[in-house]
Structures are given as C-alpha cells and as structure tokens.
Amino acid sequence: MEWRVGLEAYEVMAVHGFYDEEHEAPQPFVFTLWATLASNERIERLEDTLNYADLQSTVDEVMLNAPEPIRLMEEMAQQIIDQLAAHTGVSSLHVRIEKPQAPLPHPGGRPAIEVHWTRS
Numbered sequence: 001m002e003w004r005v006g007l008e009a010y011e012v013m014a015v016h017g018f019y020d021e022e023h024e025a026p027q028p029f030v031f032t033l034w035a036t037l038a039s040n041e042r043i044e045r046l047e048d049t050l051n052y053a054d055l056q057s058t059v060d061e062v063m064l065n066a067p068e069p070i071r072l073m074e075e076m077a078q079q080i081i082d083q084l085a086a087h088t089g090v091s092s093l094h095v096r097i098e099k100p101q102a103p104l105p106h107p108g109g110r111p112a113i114e115v116h117w118t119r120s
Helices: 050-062 075-085
Strands: 004-014 026-038 090-098 113-119
Touching: 004 050, 004 075, 026 050, 026 075, 050 075, 075 113
Parallel strands: none
Antiparallel strands: 004 026, 026 090, 090 113
C-alpha cells in the first residue's frame, strides 16, 4: 500500500516573476503538491502522516513571506521541497506550479513547471 497526501489547484496571489514589472501587482500562481509517505502501514494518527494543511502552509510561507520576489518557478518549487523534505515521513514529493497570467508573446497556453523529488 502506498499513501499519498495532496493539495490540488491551490491558488496564491503574489508578486513573483522574472520581470521587474511582475513585482508591481499580485498575480495568480496555482499549486498542486503530492507527498508520498515512507510508511505503507495503516495510518490512524495525524502524527503518522503529513497533514495536508502543512502543504498549504508551506506554499504560503514560500510565496507570501519571501524577503524578495522569486524570479523563477523552479526556485519556488525548490524552496517548497526544502521545507517539506524536513518531514522524515515523506519519501517523495511532486510539485506543479502554474502561472496563468505569465507574460507570453501571444494568448494561449498555461505556463507550468513540475518537479519530482525522492529522498535518497
């Protein structure tokens, strides 16, 4: 049995992006996170799992409390992984970040990055 804890389509308004003009007004970032737990046993206590509220709080911490704008979504994802990997019960993490209002040359598409991290 494999246990996964997730948070899908969590939208945060923040002033991050590569271009300086993206730091002037908040824009949406959409997060989907999945954590695979190291234990495959029956889980009956909150202490034996990763609370999905921790996923949301971690995104908030990275996005809303950054000392300066984060230029790349890859760095956002890395900061989220760095925090969640501190939970020893997590064996892997999957992070997807979408940026619906990213500046593109013409309309269409939804920019996104994904990363999969596994504990070594």
